[in-house]
Amino acid sequence: MDDTEGFEDSPAKRPQFLTVLCILTFIGSSLFIFRNAMLYANADAVAGIFSKVKNSAEKNTMSRMDSANMRRRQERKIAFGNMMNSFSDMASAGSIRKNAIGTIISSVITLLGALVMWRLRRIGFFIYILGTLAGVAVPLVLFGASGNSIAMAIFSQFFGFLFIALYALNYRSLR
Numbered sequence: 001m002d003d004t005e006g007f008e009d010s011p012a013k014r015p016q017f018l019t020v021l022c023i024l025t026f027i028g029s030s031l032f033i034f035r036n037a038m039l040y041a042n043a044d045a046v047a048g049i050f051s052k053v054k055n056s057a058e059k060n061t062m063s064r065m066d067s068a069n070m071r072r073r074q075e076r077k078i079a080f081g082n083m084m085n086s087f088s089d090m091a092s093a094g095s096i097r098k099n100a101i102g103t104i105i106s107s108v109i110t111l112l113g114a115l116v117m118w119r120l121r122r123i124g125f126f127i128y129i130l131g132t133l134a135g136v137a138v139p140l141v142l143f144g145a146s147g148n149s150i151a152m153a154i155f156s157q158f159f160g161f162l163f164i165a166l167y168a169l170n171y172r173s174l175r
Helices: 016-041 043-064 070-090 093-118 123-143 147-156 158-168
Strands: none
Touching (some): 016 093, 123 147
C-alpha cells in the first residue's frame, strides 16, 4: 500500500512576495478605478479649474517678461502658447472623460491579472502586462505622440512596469 494513498496533493503555496505584490495591485488598481470614476463624474469642474490655471499662468508669464528683449519675449510667448494649447487639448472635459474611461479599463485589466496570479496562474502575468500596456496606449491614442502625452504615459505607468519586473521574479511560482 502506498503511503500517499488517500491523500490529495496539497495546493501549491503562494510565495509571500507574490502575495504582497498582488495585494498592492488590488489596492492600487482599485484606487485608480475609484479615482478615475470620480474624475469622469467631475470632468466639467476639473476642466474649468485647468482653464483658470492656464489663463492665470499666461497672464503671469507674459507680465514678467521685460520689454528690453522683444525677440526673446516673442519666442517665449510662442513656445509657452504651444505648450499650453497642447495641454489644453488634454484638459478639456471630453478628453478628461475619455482618459478616465481608458484608465479604468486598464486598471480593471491589471486587477484581473493580479486576481489570476493570486490563483497562481501564469496567464495572469500576461493579462497584467496587457493592462499596463493599455495604460500606456490610452494617452498616446487619445492625444497623439506629443511630448505631453508621452510624459503622461510614462509617468502613469511607471509603477506598472516596475510591478511587471517584480511579478517576473515570481514567474516560476505560477502554473
